[in-house]
Amino acid sequence: MNTYQRFNYWLVGLASSLSLLVLGLNWFINPYGVTNSPKVKGVNWYKPATSDNTRLYKAVALTRQNAKTILLGASRIETGINPDYSGLKQYQPVYNLGLAGATIYEQRRYLEYAISNQPNLEMVILGIDFWLIAESQKTKPGFSEARLENQRLNFIDFVQINYSLNTLIESKDALIENFNDKVYQYHNENGLIVNRNQYGIYAKSFTEFLAGQVNKENYQISQLALDNLRLIK
Known part of the structure; x- marks a missing residue:
């Protein structure tokens, strides 16, 4: 075996080892909350990256639930209604x-x-905002039709998540924030966004989420939104 062959074998071995290391770290830290890795306090217990990747996180998390009731809506529902509320x-x-x-x-x-x-x-329980009825966009960034056609993380998502530099950065951030106990926003197991500060968990009144985002002068109902609303039965 000549020098070039040894170098090539060494390079392939190094690349494979680094790939497995990245895969293993991303799987274990699980910053998006989509793998079944064990949760360890001070290491990966909280998943702060889920708050910016809700469409991915909840598509997977939903398959692990056994819900009788679903709270459906936009951010006012996600942050404003606790599934553990006594009225429910x-x-x-x-x-x-x-x-x-x-x-x-x-x-x-x-x-x-x-x-x-x-x-x-x-x-x-469906929450409807006036701005949603005026929304002309069909989908927002992070939405995937393919993801909603599978009961588990599909292969494309698996590769993009676990072999991603962005995920590695999120894993590093999650590890640091968990270790320092400075995770200020994350999802509960029941899908609720939880907010914390240096004093602990705090909850806003639901009325704080009711402020409108609608320009009354230019408000116009979107036919696309209205058609899809009719299909929610």
Whole structure:
């Protein structure tokens, strides 16, 4: 074996080892909350990256639920209604399927996905914002039709997540924030966004989430949003 062959073998071995290291670290830290890796306090217990990747996180998390009630809507639902609220006691288990900035089309597709994955689903509580009815966009960044056609993380998502430099950076950030106990926003197992500060968890009044985002002078109903709203039955 000549010098060039030894170098090539060494290079391939190094690249393979680094790839496995990245894969293993991303799988274990699991910054997006989509793998079944064990959760360790001070290491990877909280998943702060889920708050910016809600569409990915909840598509996977929903398949692990056994919900009888779904809370569906945009960010006001996601951050404003706790599935553990005492008024929902008789409708448990409840899962918060709110998606920040979700269009009506996205909500309809996630509801269809929930129906196909939650055989015990009995009730859906739908939150409708005026701006959603005026939203002309069909989907927002992070939405994937292919993801909603599978009951588990599909191969493309698996590769993009676990062999990604961005995921490695998120894993590093999650590890540091967990170690220092400075995770200020993350998802609960029930889908609710949790906010913390240096004093601990804090909750806002639901009325704080009711401020409008609608320009009354230019408000116009979107036919696309209205058509998809009619399909939510």
